[in-house]
Amino acid sequence: MKNTRQACIVGTGMFVPPKVVTNSDLERIMDTSDDWIRQRSGIEKRHVVENGVSTSDLAYEASVRALQDANCSARDIDLIILATLSPDHQFPGSSALLQQKLGLETTPSMDIRCQCSGFIYSLNVAKLFVESGQYNKVLVVGAEAHSPILDFTTRGRDVAVLFGDGAGAVIISSNIGDSPSKIESIALHSQGQYADRLWLERPGTAREKWITASDIEEGRCFPFMEGRYVFKHAVERLREVVLEVLEKDNLDIEHVDHFLFHQANLRINEKVAELLKIPSQKVHSNIQKYGNCSAASIPILLHESLKDGKIKKGDRVVAAAFGAGFTWAAASFIY
Ligand SMILES: CC(C)(COP(=O)(O)OP(=O)(O)OC[C@H]1O[C@@H](n2cnc3c(N)ncnc32)[C@H](O)[C@@H]1OP(=O)(O)O)[C@@H](O)C(=O)NCCC(=O)NCCS
Numbered sequence: 001m002k003n004t005r006q007a008c009i010v011g012t013g014m015f016v017p018p019k020v021v022t023n024s025d026l027e028r029i030m031d032t033s034d035d036w037i038r039q040r041s042g043i044e045k046r047h048v049v050e051n052g053v054s055t056s057d058l059a060y061e062a063s064v065r066a067l068q069d070a071n072c073s074a075r076d077i078d079l080i081i082l083a084t085l086s087p088d089h090q091f092p093g094s095s096a097l098l099q100q101k102l103g104l105e106t107t108p109s110m111d112i113r114c115q116c117s118g119f120i121y122s123l124n125v126a127k128l129f130v131e132s133g134q135y136n137k138v139l140v141v142g143a144e145a146h147s148p149i150l151d152f153t154t155r156g157r158d159v160a161v162l163f164g165d166g167a168g169a170v171i172i173s174s175n176i177g178d179s180p181s182k183i184e185s186i187a188l189h190s191q192g193q194y195a196d197r198l199w200l201e202r203p204g205t206a207r208e209k210w211i212t213a214s215d216i217e218e219g220r221c222f223p224f225m226e227g228r229y230v231f232k233h234a235v236e237r238l239r240e241v242v243l244e245v246l247e248k249d250n251l252d253i254e255h256v257d258h259f260l261f262h263q264a265n266l267r268i269n270e271k272v273a274e275l276l277k278i279p280s281q282k283v284h285s286n287i288q289k290y291g292n293c294s295a296a297s298i299p300i301l302l303h304e305s306l307k308d309g310k311i312k313k314g315d316r317v318v319a320a321a322f323g324a325g326f327t328w329a330a331a332s333f334i335y
Helices: 023-027 034-041 055-069 094-101 115-132 154-160 192-197 213-217 227-248 266-276 294-307
Strands: 007-015 020-022 045-047 079-083 109-112 137-144 166-174 182-190 258-261 316-323 327-334
Touching (some): 007 055, 007 327, 020 023, 023 034, 055 094, 055 294, 079 094, 079 115, 115 137, 115 166, 115 182, 115 316, 115 327, 137 294, 182 227, 227 266, 227 316, 294 316
Parallel strands (some): 079 137
Antiparallel strands (some): 137 166, 182 327
């Protein structure tokens, strides 16, 4: 029997902190170059938080804008889902802090910890809650304050130059009237065997001590990435997962109007587009301005593509992401 409730995106919002750090600014604090960063990743600059501005602060700003766009208030929200790899604290989840900042009293909130794939995982959870009838309106946010956990010295340059801070939010609700909007198929995957190829090892419970002085001295409290290994996996998994969602919806590449790939590296997305024969005008990018915003990348890109008039009502969009875990995911929707 066909599900009568169909989840769709009814509003979007984004926020990046005002402070901008260019590649040239990084040249002054570590052994790197604008050329190296641009050629390897496409990134020209990124936004970073001031001291004391946290992930839930960025999430709040993006949420307020998405609520306004959806023409509703925080009180209309039945559930908050926040995807992040850079939470304010180990616990409680940043979604609870966001809930409090939105002035809500007992609205349920949950964190999703699937790194760069976290927004698409969250979209799937929101879709199921809305389509089951348990909730009418769900706020889904991807938010990251990466800069406080990066090593901005030459030791950490291979990772630090790639990331930026920001948040993107969407409101998910059930479709009403004759609007074509709907979230269709979603595909989710993970493969923990590669956890240590891209991770932030410490602090954590996997060792005898939560954190030690040598963990700090030797940099285990900063993210580690085997860049080339991650690159190769990302290209292959993104290619596969795009085909997987298209197959679920019985569609081909040419039926899709827009592709929103996770913004980790311009070269990864160009390679995926080449392998799938996707015309370049259908692949949107903003990594040049923001760097890799992990769980926030796709909702920020969605919001900008809508506001720039690239994505229009009724267009079909495929979003796909790959990140630590490894995790990877794709979602197909009509806006
Ligand atoms: C990280 C990445 C840009 C590096 O590009 P690469 O071409 O693989 O470069 P390498 O890591 O092989 O490093 C090449 C050289 O540049 C150096 N280098 C690393 N970071 C540098 C920096 N910021 N500035 C200047 N040089 C740098 C390395 O030390 C190395 O030097 P060597 O040849 O003397 O040993 C690329 O591997 C990548 O994008 N990986 C995937 C990232 C990703 O998708 N992450 C997903 C997370 S969501």
